[in-house]
Amino acid sequence: MNTNHTTQFTIDDLRRIMRESAGQDEAVDLEGDILDTHFQELGYDSLALLETTSRIAREYGIAIADEDLDGAESPGALLQLVNQALTRV
Amino acid sequence: MSAAPVVTGIGVAAPNGLGTEEYWQATLEGRGGIAPISRFDPSGYPVRLAGEVPGFDAAAYIPSRLLPQTDHMTRLALYAADAAMRDSGADTAQLPEYGAGVSSASSMGGFEFGQRELQNLWSKGGRFVSAYQSFAWFYAVNTGQISIRHGLRGPGSALVTDQAGGLDAVGNARRQIRKGTALMLAGGVDGALCPLGLAGQLSSGRLSTEERPDHAYLPFATEARGHVPGEGGAYLVLEDRDSARRRGARVYGEIAGYAATFDPAQETPGADGLAHAIRRALREAGTDPQQVDAVFADAAGVPELDRTEAQAVTAVFGARAVPVTAPKSLTGRLYAGGAALDLAAALLSIRDGVLPHTANVAAPAPGLGIDLVVGSPRTVTVDCALVLARGHGGFNAAAVVRRAH
Numbered sequence: 001m002n003t004n005h006t007t008q009f010t011i012d013d014l015r016r017i018m019r020e021s022a023g024q025d026e027a028v029d030l031e032g033d034i035l036d037t038h039f040q041e042l043g044y045d046s047l048a049l050l051e052t053t054s055r056i057a058r059e060y061g062i063a064i065a066d067e068d069l070d071g072a073e074s075p076g077a078l079l080q081l082v083n084q085a086l087t088r089v
Numbered sequence: 090m091s092a093a094p095v096v097t098g099i100g101v102a103a104p105n106g107l108g109t110e111e112y113w114q115a116t117l118e119g120r121g122g123i124a125p126i127s128r129f130d131p132s133g134y135p136v137r138l139a140g141e142v143p144g145f146d147a148a149a150y151i152p153s154r155l156l157p158q159t160d161h162m163t164r165l166a167l168y169a170a171d172a173a174m175r176d177s178g179a180d181t182a183q184l185p186e187y188g189a190g191v192s193s194a195s196s197m198g199g200f201e202f203g204q205r206e207l208q209n210l211w212s213k214g215g216r217f218v219s220a221y222q223s224f225a226w227f228y229a230v231n232t233g234q235i236s237i238r239h240g241l242r243g244p245g246s247a248l249v250t251d252q253a254g255g256l257d258a259v260g261n262a263r264r265q266i267r268k269g270t271a272l273m274l275a276g277g278v279d280g281a282l283c284p285l286g287l288a289g290q291l292s293s294g295r296l297s298t299e300e301r302p303d304h305a306y307l308p309f310a311t312e313a314r315g316h317v318p319g320e321g322g323a324y325l326v327l328e329d330r331d332s333a334r335r336r337g338a339r340v341y342g343e344i345a346g347y348a349a350t351f352d353p354a355q356e357t358p359g360a361d362g363l364a365h366a367i368r369r370a371l372r373e374a375g376t377d378p379q380q381v382d383a384v385f386a387d388a389a390g391v392p393e394l395d396r397t398e399a400q401a402v403t404a405v406f407g408a409r410a411v412p413v414t415a416p417k418s419l420t421g422r423l424y425a426g427g428a429a430l431d432l433a434a435a436l437l438s439i440r441d442g443v444l445p446h447t448a449n450v451a452a453p454a455p456g457l458g459i460d461l462v463v464g465s466p467r468t469v470t471v472d473c474a475l476v477l478a479r480g481h482g483g484f485n486a487a488a489v490v491r492r493a494h
Contacts, residue, residue: 023153043154051157051220058216 007060009082011035014075017055022048035076042075056082062089093343093374094266094273095333095493098177098326099433100169102278104140104319104420108172112430113437117466119448121419123302123317128161128201128282135298136291138305139282140319140421152238158221159234160199162280162320166231167238170274170324174239177326178338181240184271190243191235192262194254194277194425196480198228200286207285235274235324243270248425251480252387253349255322255428256488260347262327273327276432277425280320290318293481295391303449306422308388308415309395309461311454316390322426323433330493341436345473345491346374352483363387363401363485367475370487371405376473378406381489383444383469385431385476388415390422392454398477399457408458412467416445428478428486435474435490442470 015030024030025043034042039049053064062085072078099109104122106112115122122140131137147156147164155167170191174181181189202219203226209217224230229247236245244265248257255277262275281289290296297315299305306317333340348369352362371378384406387398402413416434417427438444444467453461473491480486 019153021157023156025154026152047158047220047223054216054220 007086009056009060009079009086011075011079014079017059018044018052021052021055036074038073053078060086062086092330093345094263094327095330095343096325096341096436097179097328097333097338098173099341099436100172100176100324101430101433102142102145102165102169102321103430104142104321107142107144109176109433116416116419116434116445117443119419119446121302121448122319123305123419123421126282129284131287134287134291136287136296136318137300138302138317140317140321140423141282142321155234158225160202160225162278163199163225163231163234165280165321166193166278166324167234169276169278169322170235170239173274173276173324173326179272179326179328179336181272187243188270189241189272189274190245190265190270191232191241192244192246192248192258192265192273192275193232193235194248194250194258194429195228195231196249196251196254196279196424197281197286197289199226199230200281200289201283202226204283204285231278239274241274244273250484250486251482252422252424252427253478253480253484253486254425255430255432256347256476256478256486257349259325259327259344259429259432259488260349260486263344263347266327266329271329271332274324275327276322276324276429278322279424279426282318282320287318295389297390306390306418307450308386308390308418308447309399309453309457309459310450313390313392313395313454317421319421319423320426321420321430322423323429325429325432340493342439342490343493344488345376346370346372346489347487348373349484349486352485362483363398363477363479364404366485366487367401367405367477370475370489374489374491376489376491378411381406381411381473381475382471383435383438383474384411384413385435385474386413386415387477387479388417389479394479395454396457398479399459403458409460411460412444412462412469413459414444414462415447418450419448428476431476431478432488432490435476438471438474439490439492443468444471
């Protein structure tokens with residue numbers, strides 16, 4: 001578990017955890033420019049997102065409130081949310 | 090009443106073969122899948138053998154999307170269901186939105202997944218429990234996952250009747266087709282070869298503690314000493330006869346009759362409940378006992394239970410009047426998957442004109458009065474076969490499969 005306050009959570013970190021949490025739809029290229037793509041379009045439903053954010057929270061030692069998650073509908077928005085939480089650690 | 094539904098697809102994941110033809114070849118050659126448990130260290134348990142499905146590389150068969158959210162036995166079920174669909178050649182996109190469904194049997198659920206997440210909960214805390222624990226451990230999970238993967242939005246069900254479930258699921262699918270559903274994917278896959286699952290199975294008191302693989306599960310033999318647990322099973326594609334015919338589908342046979350009964354509470358199950366199920370299934374199929382070419386037995390491997398099954402068979406057919414076989418001596422008992430696999434074997438016997446033998450058993454115990462197929466497969470025309478299954482707690486089921494004309 002990494003609780004170092006200088007940690008940055010990057011799109012590649014997110015890609016890795018997304019794959020661990022819910023694999024990858026055959027029709028989706030996670031390596032492409034996905035920052036502003038809706039999670040639904042990437043094949044990630046609410047349960048897959050719950051698993052993804054739960055793994056991020058565990059690995060980085062942060063807490064993300066459920067109500068904040070509701071607004072994070074794309075990888076870019078989730079990145080921002082995680083990095084905000086990391087600055088609070 | 091419409092005609093009996095027909096079987097147009099078979100998918101098998103068995104301890105002695107992954108894939109229908111692999112299973113069937115191994116079965117006819119007497120190659121078994123019972124071996125020392127490899128998936129965990131069983132040294133602390135009185136049971137050391139199991140039938141594990143060989144060479145199952147989940148990533149090769151299951152979309153990566155589904156891997157984090159599935160137990161091993163659900164992956165086996167997804168494999169078998171997909172294989173059955175492909176084998177049938179059916180295109181569910183051509184059917185009405187609710188025109189196809191799935192009927193599964195299950196006895197245990199995803200115990201290996203569930204055990205891991207319970208260990209996470211108690212050793213690390215709730216934050217470490219997978220979100221997929223919400224359904225991955227659940228006994229109904231295979232029905233849901235198969236339904237989603239194949240877009241089967243019609244009738245969906247999960248039956249829990251132990252070993253009888255493989256027949257009950259197909260009996261239920263048969264009923265749905267008679268009520269107007271065009272296609273049903275039906276069968277069962279079980280498997281709980283993990284410490285939690287094995288502990289649960291031990292409670293039946295019916296598991297063999299013998300450590301020699303070819304001596305551990307000897308149904309109907311004098312030396313019968315319980316059964317070996319296994320994993321896997323089969324799915325079948327059932328279709329309405331007319332729609333199967335319209336699309337020119339290859340037909341393995343029809344599910345001509347099915348019946349289930351429940352034993353009254355008593356110390357040891359008697360033969361009456363099973364005999365009653367056999368008679369009702371034959372009546373539903375419009376078949377006389379003389380027309381049945383083979384019986385695929387439940388084959389508990391426990392002397393008292395083998396005796397009551399033999400009594401039920403001889404009560405209906407007479408002594409040594411019909412060949413009886415139990416190819417599951419090669420796989421162990423697969424619980425909800427077992428009878429579904431026997432249905433597949435019965436249909437393949439019809440196709441190939443050969444009855445697999447009860448491998449590892451030299452002869453039935455004296456006094457059972459059954460013509461047990463032993464030693465080697467028996468070449469015989471099979472037009473009609475009866476499949477029997479009993480579930481722990483008093484479930485009896487019988488299904489009649491017949492060559493379709």
